[in-house]
Amino acid sequence: MNNDCWNKIGVEGDRSCEQLKTVIHCRNCPVYSAAGRSLLEREAPPEYVNEWTEILAKTPPVSSKTQVSGAIVPSPETASVMIFMLGGEWLAVPVGLLQEVTDPCIIHTLPHRNSELFMGLVNIRGEILMCVSLSHLLDLEDNANSSDSDSVSSLAAKRMIVVGSQENHWVFIVDEVCGIHRFPIRELQNTPVVISKATEAYTKGVIRWQGHKVNYLDSDLLFSTLNKRIL
Known part of the structure; x- marks a missing residue:
């Protein structure tokens, strides 16, 4: 990512960004939000999709109870x-x-x-x-x-x-x-x-x-x- 300004002049960098006076933290900045949306909206690589397809296919169904040392223990809500x-x-x-x-x-x-x-x-x-x-x-x-x-x-x-x-x-x-x-x-x-x-x-x-x-x-x-x- 080219415009990762939060790592350079933001909270993870030298904090020299003038916008910090207003937004307090980079996560409140439109630039940071736009970068996050672009990551979520990008198309997943084929190998990533295939890998997780195999993982999920082998994952047993989630139950409201968890097996611990041979005993059934209800999971807290x-x-x-x-x-x-x-x-x-x-x-x-x-x-x-x-x-x-x-x-x-x-x-x-x-x-x-x-x-x-x-x-x-x-x-x-x-x-x-x-x-x-x-x-x-x-x-x-x-x-x-x-x-x-x-x-x-x-x-x-x-x-x-x-x-x-x-x-x-x-x-x-x-x-x-x-x-x-x-x-x-x-x-x-x-x-x-x-x-x-x-x-x-x-x-x-x-x-x-x-x-x-x-x-x-x-x-x-x-x-x-x-x-x-x-x-």
Whole structure:
């Protein structure tokens, strides 16, 4: 690959790239993203396809149970989530719903359509998406003014996350994106007080992450409510 600038002037190089001041890490840069897409979209070499065809043909079917030292041991059911912070609360959504994490951009308000929940429209890589106030929906109103303002200065240190399914995509403003975490479903604890006191319970329970209690949101209920109240 000719334009592997991340290995030369990016995070893996001497960090002299001017874009790092804005994107923070090379993985948030359009050049890095374009290079990744080109690798995924290239045609696989014939020998590579043949080799993996033979490997998969010899691989036994995957079972929900694993054979260990002659005993059948059930495999733990796990889930992967993206953890973020908003209004002083640690929150998480299924990682499969995460479409993109990006720097904040201008929110364009719509006449007669804006409310405390629906903030307006944003342009994410040429796609027009709806931006909503997650803090308002979850009744985290103590920090809503600082979390959901669309001014350039107030958004500078925050992130926008794009989540959703094939039918709908939503954009939330969050204070901090903390990363991906995988946990056994059996470790899911009871619903936290801050969410259970809301008008509707938008959480499946609590998980532990680096000493913090993280509210694992019920994405089905979350998206269903947004569809009813906005669309």
